[in-house]
Amino acid sequence: MNKYPKSLENLIDCYAKLPSVGKKTAERYALYTLFNMNDVDLTDFTNALISIKKDIHICPSCGNITETSLCSICSDETRNKRQIIVVESIKDLLTIEKVNEFKGIYHVLNGAISFSKGISIDDLNIDSLIDKVKQGQVDELILATNATIEGETTARYLKELLSQYPVKITRIAHGIPVGGDLSYADEMTLLKAFEGRREY
Helix, strand or coil: CCCCCHHHHHHHHHHHCCCCCCHHHHHHHHHHHHHHCCHHHHHHHHHHHHHHHHHCEECCCCCCEECCCCCCCCCCCCCEEEEEEEECCHHHHHHHHHHCCCCEEEEECCCCCECCCCECHHHCCCHHHHHHHHCCCCCEEEECCCCCHHHHHHHHHHHHHHCCCCCEEEECCCCCCCCCCHHHCCHHHHHHHHHCCEEC
């Protein structure tokens, strides 16, 4: 016999699917939703969830998220379109943007090569990046994958894959600690990492 009515149990199960949300936290969220959110709040919450699935899509040029045909970075004419920084995730992109130092554009891989997780290069978003390099649209490619085994493996693969083309390939300097996640780095660490980037 269920502890709560089925509709509430369903909501608890939905909250429990969120990262770092255990059963007790999911239960607390569900009860808060039931007893503390008024009809307007619930409608806004529901509409926001529906909207992100309906209105947000992936930028076909770089892999960022956007509500328009191209993301705000790719469509910004003041950006240096010939300098591309390659990151593993949209979260990493947003972390670098907070520094307000990089004036080029991005390419989001949506992951990193991980043999243990069964993620190969074919699972990553690299086709449009390769096309840009092949067509001579890139002067510098900055590899900013995380300082993990997976990130290093991915960076090395991209370096080998693209070194046949006349493009400068650099690797973000490791002011970022080995084993560290780019999205948790503070702004000064990221700034120093940019300043110390090197030929790769």
